[in-house]
Amino acid sequence: MRAHPAGPLHGGFETPASVGAPPADLGALDPAVWPRSATRVDGELHLAGRPVTELAREHGTPLFVLDEADFRGRAADFATAFADADVHYASKAFLCGQVARWIADDGLHLDACSGNELAVALAAGFPAGRIALHGNNKSLVELQLAVDAGIGHVVVDSFDEIERLVPLAAARVAAGGSPVPVLIRTTVGIEAHTHEFIATAHEDQKFGFSLATGDALTAAVRIIREPALQLTGLHSHIGSQIFDTAGFEAAAHRVVGLLGQIAQATGQVLGELNLGGGFGIAYLSEDDPVTPEDVARRLRSVVAAECAALDLPVPRLAVEPGRAIAGPGTVTLYEIGTIKPVRLGAGGGGGAPVRNYVSVDGGMSDNIRTALYDASYTCVLANRTSTAPPALCRVVGKHCESGDVLVRDLWLPSDVVPGDLLAVAATGAYCWSMASNYNYLLKPPVVAVRDGVATEIVRRQTLSDVFALDAVLAGTPAPSPAVDQPAPEHAAGFSS
Numbered sequence: 001m002r003a004h005p006a007g008p009l010h011g012g013f014e015t016p017a018s019v020g021a022p023p024a025d026l027g028a029l030d031p032a033v034w035p036r037s038a039t040r041v042d043g044e045l046h047l048a049g050r051p052v053t054e055l056a057r058e059h060g061t062p063l064f065v066l067d068e069a070d071f072r073g074r075a076a077d078f079a080t081a082f083a084d085a086d087v088h089y090a091s092k093a094f095l096c097g098q099v100a101r102w103i104a105d106d107g108l109h110l111d112a113c114s115g116n117e118l119a120v121a122l123a124a125g126f127p128a129g130r131i132a133l134h135g136n137n138k139s140l141v142e143l144q145l146a147v148d149a150g151i152g153h154v155v156v157d158s159f160d161e162i163e164r165l166v167p168l169a170a171a172r173v174a175a176g177g178s179p180v181p182v183l184i185r186t187t188v189g190i191e192a193h194t195h196e197f198i199a200t201a202h203e204d205q206k207f208g209f210s211l212a213t214g215d216a217l218t219a220a221v222r223i224i225r226e227p228a229l230q231l232t233g234l235h236s237h238i239g240s241q242i243f244d245t246a247g248f249e250a251a252a253h254r255v256v257g258l259l260g261q262i263a264q265a266t267g268q269v270l271g272e273l274n275l276g277g278g279f280g281i282a283y284l285s286e287d288d289p290v291t292p293e294d295v296a297r298r299l300r301s302v303v304a305a306e307c308a309a310l311d312l313p314v315p316r317l318a319v320e321p322g323r324a325i326a327g328p329g330t331v332t333l334y335e336i337g338t339i340k341p342v343r344l345g346a347g348g349g350g351g352a353p354v355r356n357y358v359s360v361d362g363g364m365s366d367n368i369r370t371a372l373y374d375a376s377y378t379c380v381l382a383n384r385t386s387t388a389p390p391a392l393c394r395v396v397g398k399h400c401e402s403g404d405v406l407v408r409d410l411w412l413p414s415d416v417v418p419g420d421l422l423a424v425a426a427t428g429a430y431c432w433s434m435a436s437n438y439n440y441l442l443k444p445p446v447v448a449v450r451d452g453v454a455t456e457i458v459r460r461q462t463l464s465d466v467f468a469l470d471a472v473l474a475g476t477p478a479p480s481p482a483v484d485q486p487a488p489e490h491a492a493g494f495s496s
């Protein structure tokens, strides 16, 4: 693991082998990586018809810019590919009121992973019947909200949760309501990431009921015997950023096997099978994700074959893409603040290569994924193109943490200067939603762009918002001008 705890410098002073040769065009926008509307006009990056310098001037930086047509187009691609199934948008990737409305209007279902994600969706008017609630430690309050709202499924995750849910469901039934529909989250012993998956007999994780130990079957029997609960099917989720379907196929094989065991043990044939999310996206040009059509075709055929082998009817399928819908259509705009050339290698001698630490005005508080998961991103100089020779760079944030890296190694034009804008690609999933206030940096706004119109769908957090939580500072005026806003001289100085 290259990220490390707070402390003195450990940036990894090896010569970066991973970065490869500089590309022919440092400003190129690979359509596999950048939002569908991304283009350059007179050198400047435009998103859905809006120049990034204008967006930065109007909304400040750091700024999440979300291409609405891209987001909704990817949701539609899944809905079309899985027309005979249910597509649940995994809202943990990115959720706000506007996103909940788009997903609702576009006919998809939605997964919430906490009572508050559920509350956001409900408050935005999302139809409760199309919501599933996940979570390995749902509280009584969260379950009560789900039961009262009449959500589509509670995805039960533990025996404790079943016992917590039963009295709430029984009260609903006693009041004339219907039993609470549930899925059982199974742990199938498959773990998949990118091109690899491992299949094991046992699982060592906090989610779900194990198939291998028989817990999943025991849970199914318990729920089927409980009149206030209606077991409608099984759920499995095997990992994230998965590039081929082999792991899903192995999981489907195991989970259909459990459908057969349940039918044998109880006589109940469950009609739903949710195979989770985890479909990968291209963060870099070399990433090669599967298309929704491919996934749908493979899953359909594997589940049909497994069911035929066990003489079971084919259940209704569901999937839960999060990243694959939200990720690719958003970029983060940052302003460069400082550039520091550092000689690599012991002693930093004259012949040693130089890495330029390009510091921007956000960092691990708006994108923790590089530090947390060693994730790879790419970025471009956004306010202009340049024909200057390439320089080896590391794009870092402004946090007091040497692991505060956004893009570990890449080539940028050697004439980038403070005041230039950088755009980091594919930041729509698990960036804003994982944002923090570390070092009291403030959460950036999210601006949706469509047909040349930019709409702030989440406003920038202010220091006053943060002061309001503090017992001593609540009501104290925050410094003015706000310290998180772009300096006027930089806002005026974007060189395009």
Ligand SMILES: Cc1ncc(COP(=O)(O)O)c(C=O)c1O
Pocket (backbone or CB within 6 Å): 090, 092, 093, 111, 134, 237, 239, 240, 241, 276, 277, 278, 279, 320, 321, 322, 323, 324, 429
């Ligand atoms: C149960 C479940 N479903 C769906 C997802 C969405 O995954 P992704 O965004 O990789 O598609 C996750 C993410 O971890 C998850 O835990």
